[in-house]
Amino acid sequence: MFIHESHLPQVLTPEEYTSEDQLDREMGALFHDSWQFVGTLTDIPNDGDYFTFDLFGKPLIIWNRDGEIHAFLNICPHRFALLTHNKCGHAQSRLCCQYHGWEFDETGNTRKIPDARSFKPMKQGELGLVKYHAELAGRLIFVNLSENPRPLSEQLGPGYEEAQTLFGMDRRLILSLDYEVECNWKIKIENSLESYHVDFVHPATFRATPEAEICFHELEDGWTTYTTTQKAVRKVDHFLNHLVHRLARRDFDEEYKHYHYYPSMMYGKMGLFTFAETVFPLAPDRTRIIVNFFVYSGKPGRLGSYLLYRVLRHWGRKFWPIVAEEDTSVMPDIQQGMVSGQQPSRGLISVREERLFHFQEYIRNNTMDHSKESVTMS
Incomplete structure (x- = not known):
């Protein structure tokens, strides 16, 4: 379940997604001295x-x-x-x-x-x-x-040790994506932090928003996570998922977990797949995205491991670009809404989107324009 019991305010204003001055503050406070x-x-x-x-x-x-x-x-x-x-x-x-x-x-x-x-x-x-x-x-x-610089392990916190598991020497790279999208970098990050959009944005991949009862958040100083169970919709997909885990000699795992280490480093885990993703602000309305996908297919040297790797690589190279295309298709429209100056309200964040609130508080607290008041919880 989620941590908060009621909806939360939108902390950042549209100007903070469109302003050159805000981006300069973010680059100075969050990016230039970080890993x-x-x-x-x-x-x-x-x-x-x-x-x-x-x-x-x-x-x-x-x-x-x-x-x-x-x-x-x-x-x-x-x-x-x-x-x-x-x-x-x-x-x-x-x-x-x-x-x-x-x-x-x-x-x-x-x-x-x-x-x-x-x-x-x-x-x-x-x-x-x-x-x-x-x-x-x-x-x-x-x-x-x-x-x-401070040590990388200090910036990543638990993500430093987590990387040894998710991206260890037993993992094989299957796909690298490097592309740009016309939106503010925070819009891309926030899209990755919530599952509320799944029904409408991911009809060809994740398909359905997980029930609240199987969604779990961690909100900590400098990082957050989201964990759920990614159950196959079709019986044949469920069978194939069991099969590949047996071939890899791994316990069956339906967990999907997303990690965010501030300001911009993200990991993901889905079954035998893992990914490492980051963003680079290029302008207030343009962002570079880099993501690398890995797979575990069993111990190296086994014929079964090699064949499974080929199968999973083929599947992953089809699936993950579709996920990226689904997400990026909506991001420029979010940016347009921010730029318009015609927002009908101050915005609202659901408990399912509470990781956004945590992230926005981090941005505001570290780039505070003291001429404005921070939005705080009562």
């Missing part, structure tokens, strides 16, 4: 592999060097060219600038400068790469742009 999910070990499985990523306007290069993950600004200190414009690649022992061939090691120090004598006098290590903090939670790679 951001940028990829997985599947992206760089081998020594020397790298991928590039744009994080809040900073071009990054994420590099696997001897099993350690390193994050650098993807800009050469010589003449400021990108080291590489490739989305991914391999640099065995040194990163090399595509323009003049300067080479850098895993510390970011310069290791080779063609025609170095023409740069005299220059102190050793004077012109190196800008390095950022990188940490792992399970197979997930996080980067922090601040100089002295």
Whole structure:
């Protein structure tokens, strides 16, 4: 059941979904000093592999060097060219600038400068790469742009250990989605936090809103969860669900669980599937969404595990994009309602949507415009 016994107020105003000033406050207070999910070990499985990523306007290069993950600004200190414009690649022992061939090691120090004598006098290590903090939670790679960040485990709280289970080495990546939607980042987050929309938005996937009696929320400082039972509607689907669990040698599990770690990191679990999702604000009305889907198909090395992986991968690559399309189809319309300036009321949040209230309180408390009064519970 739900925690609150009566409906709740809408804490944030429409302006807080449309204002450049509000987004600036959110970026400064919530994002710039926090850990951001940028990829997985599947992206760089081998020594020397790298991928590039744009994080809040900073071009990054994420590099696997001897099993350690390193994050650098993807800009050469010589003449400021990108080291590489490739989305991914391999640099065995040194990163090399595509323009003049300067080479850098895993510390970011310069290791080779063609025609170095023409740069005299220059102190050793004077012109190196800008390095950022990188940490792992399970197979997930996080980067922090601040100089002295708090530990990733502190930001994620229980989500740090949870990631070891949901995204451990026994999980295989089956699908990655990276797309943009024309809405404020909070609209995307709030859509993920409530099950009230399921009947109307997910007719082809989840189909029915779970009964309140089988819905459970946790509302804690910095994170919330939602747990329910995702029962198959058709008997054949129920049978197949039992079958794949037996083939994976796992106890039958109908639990669906969604986790949100503030400000923007989300996990999900449904049967043998798990996913890691995050959002990046691009503008007050535009958001980048990245989500990676994993599956457990049994112990590696077994023929049955491989065949089950192929089946689940095929199913997941059809199912999860439909879920994403169903959700994103309505988000621009929510943004339009926020922008219009013609709202017929101040809004209302049901107990089924109480995770939104918790999230909105977090936003308001951390980005308070002191010229306005916070909405509080009496």
